[in-house]
Amino acid sequence: MDLRSLEKGSKFGYMYYISYDGKAFDTFDELKGKRSVKEEFGKLMNELGFTWAKGIQQAGRTDAKVSASENILYMSSNYSGDVDKLIEKFNSKAGKTVKIRIKAYKKTLPNLVFPEMVEERAYCYKYKASKITRTPEEIEKLCEELSGTYDVSRFTDYKGKRLKEKVRRVEVSYRDGKLYFRGSSFMPKQVRIMSAYILTDSMEPLPGKFLTLEEIVLTEEMNNLIIEEAPEVVEENLVRAERMGDIYIFYVDRKKKGEFIGSRGRNIKKLRKKYGSIVVREIEL
Secondary structure (H helix, E strand, O other), X not given: OOHHHHHHOXXXXXXEEEEEOHHHOOEOOOOOXXXXXXXXXXXXXXXXXXXXXXXXXXXXXXXXXXXXXXXXXXXXXXXXXXXXXXXXXXXXXXXXXXXXXXXXXXXXXXXXOHHHHEEEEEEEEOOOHHHOOOOHHHXXXXXXXXXXXXXXXXXXXXXXXXXXXXXXXXXXXXXXXXXXXEEOOOOOOHHHHHHHHHHHOOOOOOOHHHEEEEEEEEOHHHHOOOEEEOOOOOOOOOOEXXXXXXXXXXXXXXXXXXXXHOXXXXXXXXXXXXXXXXXXXXXXX
């Protein structure tokens, strides 16, 4: 890791954990003339003063009308305001019009290829019991048969069949009248077509309004790149500290940086013996 860029750069990465009602949107990605999750999220964040470089990346891309109880949107930004207050304002406004809620956020490095940092995604399909034509025994048997790592392209649309990589890992289970899917990645409409086959012996995708993205599991690498507050660190002239794995980020007043570093780096050398890797970032008070 280039600690120098972490010290001198102005940007951080922000992961926003969101939930949304898919029935309120026409699509997930921005599409002219359509109401999309990403566009509505970005529009309101912009109105509240949060700007970002490049685009918005996602942990999971959901089909039209599909909801999420947990998804993650990632942006690189030099935002310097209070993120907790920003989220409070976002949720207050979004609850009335946008139908998206920010549940939490985590700070990390900027300019990541974020989808590659996702280990697993979990979905739940809850269909009307009156429309399920297979027996519970048949459903459970199919769940077992369809779990594994193999070419799943028969469970996708024409766009999916054109993708180069068709082998995917998927685990399917059936509990309390609901289907659960876990996997590292899914092809377009894969979950909805699999649900149709398992529940109704059809290959026509079932409606997206009954599908929910429930969980995002990050890779170990991504978890090691999350930056957290380190309130236990107290040193003279230190405004606050954060920690990313075994690296500490110390924030000091620009006017006090020389004093904090010490003559010929004497103070910072002592601190590095105490804490290990340290990045010092200037802030204006």
